[in-house]
Amino acid sequence: MNAGTRLMGKMKIRKLIFEDLQQRVDWMNNPHVYCSMHFDVPVLIDKTIEWFNRNQQREDRVDFTFYGDTGEIIAFGGITSINKKIGKGETYIFTNPECQCKGIGTEAMKLLCKYGFENVGLNKLYAYTNEDNVASIRLHQKVGYEIEGRLKQEYKDAGGKLKDRIYLGYLKQNYTK
Numbered sequence: 001m002n003a004g005t006r007l008m009g010k011m012k013i014r015k016l017i018f019e020d021l022q023q024r025v026d027w028m029n030n031p032h033v034y035c036s037m038h039f040d041v042p043v044l045i046d047k048t049i050e051w052f053n054r055n056q057q058r059e060d061r062v063d064f065t066f067y068g069d070t071g072e073i074i075a076f077g078g079i080t081s082i083n084k085k086i087g088k089g090e091t092y093i094f095t096n097p098e099c100q101c102k103g104i105g106t107e108a109m110k111l112l113c114k115y116g117f118e119n120v121g122l123n124k125l126y127a128y129t130n131e132d133n134v135a136s137i138r139l140h141q142k143v144g145y146e147i148e149g150r151l152k153q154e155y156k157d158a159g160g161k162l163k164d165r166i167y168l169g170y171l172k173q174n175y176t177k
């Protein structure tokens with residue numbers, strides 16, 4: 001049994017806590033994470049602590065930590081831009097960069113969607129992903145998201161080439177527990 005499979009055993013979700021921040025920062029500074037996400041690196045722990053403290057008062061986002069049987073952290077994710085009037089929110093996910101492609105992202109996203117639909121009561125979850133992030137597109141589709149659109153020439157990759165972003169949406173009416 002490989003590490004990813006073992007960790008996946010009984011994945012659990014909890015709200016992000018202060019003690020998780022250094023792990024989150026370390027993974028965000030890993031090229032296997034930041035190369036397919038859209039934030040500036042290096043990610044600094046001081047700024048992250050400020051970000052975390054500011055977020056405690058916010059109702060438009062919720063950030064999570066996913067952990068395995070032994071308590072070790074295996075992924076981070078969240079729902080941002082929560083609009084309760086419309087009932088929608090944007091999801092994000094990233095896994096331990098040493099354990100990608102082992103099913104962790106898919107399981108974590110399932111828990112995140114469950115929280116979004118059942119706890120927050122959202123009607124729609126959505127995500128943007130880079131056109132060449134095959135794992136992310138596949139993950140979202142496996143969970144229940146559908147590709148709703150393609151945003152052309154939305155960003156530049158590391159080589160300066162303009163690339164598209166894929167917009168995926170998941171409606172509650174298609175959600176099965």
Ligand SMILES: CC(C)(COP(=O)(O)OP(=O)(O)OC[C@H]1O[C@@H](n2cnc3c(N)ncnc32)[C@H](O)[C@@H]1OP(=O)(O)O)[C@@H](O)C(=O)NCCC(=O)NCCS
Binds near residue numbers: 096099
């Ligand atoms: C994207 C990410 C969350 C996916 O999580 P993961 O645990 O690595 O993915 P999973 O193991 O759950 O695999 C999801 C699917 O993608 C497929 N996949 C994974 N990597 C792939 C690749 N390089 N090419 C083609 N398919 C791939 C898997 O085979 C699986 O599909 P399957 O079950 O039909 O075989 C993770 O790789 C990650 O953190 N990447 C960096 C951050 C990121 O890109 N986040 C998403 C931004 S929107």
